[in-house]
Amino acid sequence: MARDINRRNFLKTSTGAIGASALGTSSVFANRTSKTRNKDRPDVEKAKIYTVFLDTNPSKDDTDILPRSNEDILKKIKSKCPGIEFVVRDVTKSIRLEFVINELKDLRKQKFDGVLIIGTPTNYALTETGLPTIVVYSIHDFMNIPYALYQEQGKVLTATLDRWNVCASAEISSAMYKDLIQKINLFKALKDMKKSHILSVSDREYVNPYYGDRRKSYPHGYNEILLNAIDESFGVQVTKIGTNEVADEKQIQDLWYQDSREAEKIAQMWIREARRMINTIESEVVRAAKVYLALRILMKKFGSNAIAFHIRSLIKNPKPEDRIWPSLANTELQKQGIVGCCQSHLNVVLTHMLAQYAFGRPSMMGDFMVDTFNNTTYLMHCGAPINPWGGNGRISYEITDHRERTVREHSKAGCGACLRVFYPPDEPVTFWRIDVLSKQIFVHTGTTIARAEYYKNHFDETMCRTKLSAKVSDAKKIQNFTYPEKYGVHKSGTLGDFRERIKDLGNLIGYKVIEVDKTDYSSVL
Numbered sequence: 001m002a003r004d005i006n007r008r009n010f011l012k013t014s015t016g017a018i019g020a021s022a023l024g025t026s027s028v029f030a031n032r033t034s035k036t037r038n039k040d041r042p043d044v045e046k047a048k049i050y051t052v053f054l055d056t057n058p059s060k061d062d063t064d065i066l067p068r069s070n071e072d073i074l075k076k077i078k079s080k081c082p083g084i085e086f087v088v089r090d091v092t093k094s095i096r097l098e099f100v101i102n103e104l105k106d107l108r109k110q111k112f113d114g115v116l117i118i119g120t121p122t123n124y125a126l127t128e129t130g131l132p133t134i135v136v137y138s139i140h141d142f143m144n145i146p147y148a149l150y151q152e153q154g155k156v157l158t159a160t161l162d163r164w165n166v167c168a169s170a171e172i173s174s175a176m177y178k179d180l181i182q183k184i185n186l187f188k189a190l191k192d193m194k195k196s197h198i199l200s201v202s203d204r205e206y207v208n209p210y211y212g213d214r215r216k217s218y219p220h221g222y223n224e225i226l227l228n229a230i231d232e233s234f235g236v237q238v239t240k241i242g243t244n245e246v247a248d249e250k251q252i253q254d255l256w257y258q259d260s261r262e263a264e265k266i267a268q269m270w271i272r273e274a275r276r277m278i279n280t281i282e283s284e285v286v287r288a289a290k291v292y293l294a295l296r297i298l299m300k301k302f303g304s305n306a307i308a309f310h311i312r313s314l315i316k317n318p319k320p321e322d323r324i325w326p327s328l329a330n331t332e333l334q335k336q337g338i339v340g341c342c343q344s345h346l347n348v349v350l351t352h353m354l355a356q357y358a359f360g361r362p363s364m365m366g367d368f369m370v371d372t373f374n375n376t377t378y379l380m381h382c383g384a385p386i387n388p389w390g391g392n393g394r395i396s397y398e399i400t401d402h403r404e405r406t407v408r409e410h411s412k413a414g415c416g417a418c419l420r421v422f423y424p425p426d427e428p429v430t431f432w433r434i435d436v437l438s439k440q441i442f443v444h445t446g447t448t449i450a451r452a453e454y455y456k457n458h459f460d461e462t463m464c465r466t467k468l469s470a471k472v473s474d475a476k477k478i479q480n481f482t483y484p485e486k487y488g489v490h491k492s493g494t495l496g497d498f499r500e501r502i503k504d505l506g507n508l509i510g511y512k513v514i515e516v517d518k519t520d521y522s523s524v525l
Contacts, residue, residue, distance in 0.1 A: 046085040047113040047191035049184075052100055052126065053090040054119025056163065057141045067138070068163040073118065080181040083188035086116070101125050113194075114187045114508075118161070120144045127156050132190060132508040134183055138163045139176075154510040159183050183504055189358035190508065194235035196353060199304035201311055202344040203242040209310075209345065212485025226346065229436045233509060234350065239302050247316045249301070252294045256314050263289035270328060270399065275422075279401040279410040284417040285328070290314070292329035295340065306339040308349045312404075320406040321414030327383030327402065331419055334362035334385040341365050342383060343490070351434050351492040358505060360390040363492040364421075364468050368431070370479040374454050377431060377446060377478055378469035379493045382418035388495040397421045403464050420465040425450040428497035429470050434511065435487055441506045442487065444478055444517035445497050446470030468493040473517050480521040481514070 053070045070090055078086060089095045089103070107115070107129050115133040117126055122144055127133050133156045137145055150156035159180040162173040200207055207223050210216075219225075223240075230236050246252060255263070266289040271277055277285070294314055295307055309326040312318075330340035339352045339362075348365050355363045366379030382402050386394050402416030409415065423429075425448050432443040448470050451459060460467065472478060481487070499515065506513035514524060 045191065045195060046083050047187040048085045048087065048111060049114045049116050049187055050104070050107055050112050050131075051086045051088045051116045052118070052121075053088070053092055054117065054121065055092055056119055056138050065165060068161075068165075070118070073161070073163065076177070077181065077184060081184050081188070083191070084184060087112070097123065104129050107131060113191050116184065124149075127153070130155065132187065133157070134159055134180075134508075136161055136180060140164050140166045155508060157183055157186075157504055157507045182501060186358055186501070186505055186508055189354065189505075190234070192357040193350075193353060196234075196306055197237040197239065197302075197304040198306045198308060198346065198349055198353075199299060199302050200238055200240045200308045200344045200346065200349075201242065201246065201298065202240065202308070203311055204344070207238065207240055207344065207346055208488070209343065211489050212483075216485065226436065230346065230350065233436055233439070233511075236350065236353075238346065239304065240344075241298075241302070243311050243313060243316065246294070246298065246311065246314055249294075249297065251297050252314055255290050255293055255297075260286075260290060260293070263287075263293055266292060266332070270332075273394075275396045275398045277399040280399060280415050280417045281411050281413070283413065284401075284415060285399060287324060288326075288328040288417045291324050291326050292332050295326065295329050295333065306341075306349060306353055307333070308341045308344040308346065310342075310344040319414075321412075323406045323414060323416065325382065325402045325404070325416050325418055327418035328399075331383055331386055335387055337362070337390070342381065345488060345490050347434055347436060347488065348490050348492055350436065351432060354434070354505060355492060355494045355498070358501065359494065359496065359498055361494050361496060362387060362390065363494040364388070364466070365490055365492055366466070366468065367464065367489055368482070368491040370475050370482065372475045372479055375472060375475045376449060376454060376469055377444070377472050377475060378467050379431070379491060380464035380467045382465045384419065384421040384423075384466045384468065386419070386421055388423070395422060395424060400465055418465055420460065423448050423468050423495075427495055429468065430494045430496060430498045430502070431470070431491050432494070432498075432502055433487065433491040438486075439511045441502060441511050441513045442481060442491075442516050443499055443502050443513060444472060444515060445499050446472040448495075477519065477521075478516050481516040481519075 056067060089100050091097050091100060101123060104125060112131060114131050115129055118136040120141060121127055121135060127135060135145060135156060136159045139160055139162050147158060160176050161180060162176055167173045206218050207226060210218055227238055230238060263286050267285040271285060295309060299307055312323050314324060315322060326342050330342055333340035337356060339356055341349045341352060352363045355361055362385035364379055364384035366381035368379055370377050386397050388395060397419045399417055400420050401410055402418045405416040407414030427448040428445060429448050430443060430445050432441060434441045503513045
């Protein structure tokens with residue numbers, strides 16, 4: 001994995017700088033955090049899309065039927081894409097194509113986020129800006145569109161409209177519009193990524209934990225290789241801090257050592273809304289609420305709108321009973337549409353962010369497991385969103401002790417507090433993860449299962465407390481893509497079947513999407 005990384009376009013980090021990152025300093029990445037982003041959600045700025053209308057066939061004198069006008073198409077698209085600013089150039093009117101081609105050269109300088117072309121682009125310069133581009137074909141027009149070239153080129157997505165109303169099925173025509181709208185709104189999701197800032201809280205040397213062969217590790221300069229790749233693909237900023245920065249924050253220390261009415265109020269809400277509380281105690285839930293408030297303090301201070309939390313104390317030199325976990329804190333953030341992840345797995349955090357921005361749904365992060373005999377896959381972690389469809393809908397949960405607790409006795413100070421979330425059966429679910437360095441997205445889908453049909457009670461009680469389990473089409477194929485050293489051991493689970501939209505996302509950002517339940521691993525070697 002590490003040996004094949006292209007090192008030509010990254011900023012080299014000195015040995016001293018990498019050592020400093022292991023101590024928790026944020027100075028290593030100071031150059032990436034100069035612009036403070038202090039919004040919880042980066043949805044206030046629209047994506048700016050250069051929109052070109054081209055000529056269409058058939059000729060209007062062939063039929064009494066008139067095609068839907070450019071104005072009507074634009075009006076309908078605008079009504080469904082409130083996060084998009086359309087800058088329109090209509091070459092069927094007074095604008096000349098040569099003028100458009102000339103403008104394309106400066107789109108990046110003009111801070112455009114993408115290109116939308118409605119019609120047949122016979123001048124290929126229209127699709128060679130390097131920006132995410134959507135080309136819309138009008139069915140029954142001449143298909144002078146190089147679909148195969150777009151697949152080779154990347155960052156060009158295609159869609160179809162029935163502007164001449166030739167389809168016998170109104171449902172089919174409507175599906176074309178819906179598909180186009182969903183694809184256009186992906187521009188907004190990618191814009192939100194550009195405006196995002198992840199705060200990674202970890203004492204580890206590397207910004208991504210290493211898994212795999214213990215004889216190996218990431219190469220020198222890995223942090224900057226990865227962060228440069230994240231910046232290049234998404235424009236996302238990353239700031240890394242550690243226990244020292246957290247423990248030096250007076251507001252957090254006062255919160256930890258003093259009574260907090262706000263924390264008590266939040267804890268009581270969690271307990272009241274839970275199915276039950278078992279194997280932990282109320283004081284642990286209050287401490288979990290203090291962790292939530294501490295995360296809020298840190299995000300405000302560093303101007304981040306997403307957080308990955310991989311430390312287990314808010315103070316220096318903690319006693320065993322001082323250990324903390326962010327399970328409940330992350331769930332509370334996710335209820336508000338904010339990405340919070342336990343552990344600092346940046347590829348998973350980015351996957352969560354794409355799911356939140358593109359689909360409006362929070363995701364579960366977890367250790368990924370495959371059971372080939374039951375033909376199931378599942379994620380397990382000590383917590384998950386309780387609003388997995390986004391919005392105000394809820395699924396049931398109980399509050400329990402943490403699997404990684406230092407104090408092993410149940411219902412004792414230091415046993416921790418986390419959630420066991422009960423996902424409903426028979427729901428479509430997408431398991432996926434992006435990999436920034438290889439520019440790949442791994443995805444498969446399934447249907448959530450009723451645990452009792454496949455596993456006994458202690459399946460829920462042992463290991464990580466929450467399981468998101470699903471029946472899949474081919475667990476053996478999926479298992480063949482398990483490779484900790486290359487891809488880590490965690491994935492995201494998002495309720496809903498988003499396979500096609502993920503393929504669209506991959507196309508727009510120039511990533512290869514691998515459907516691991518349909519692909520032989522040998523074919524991607």
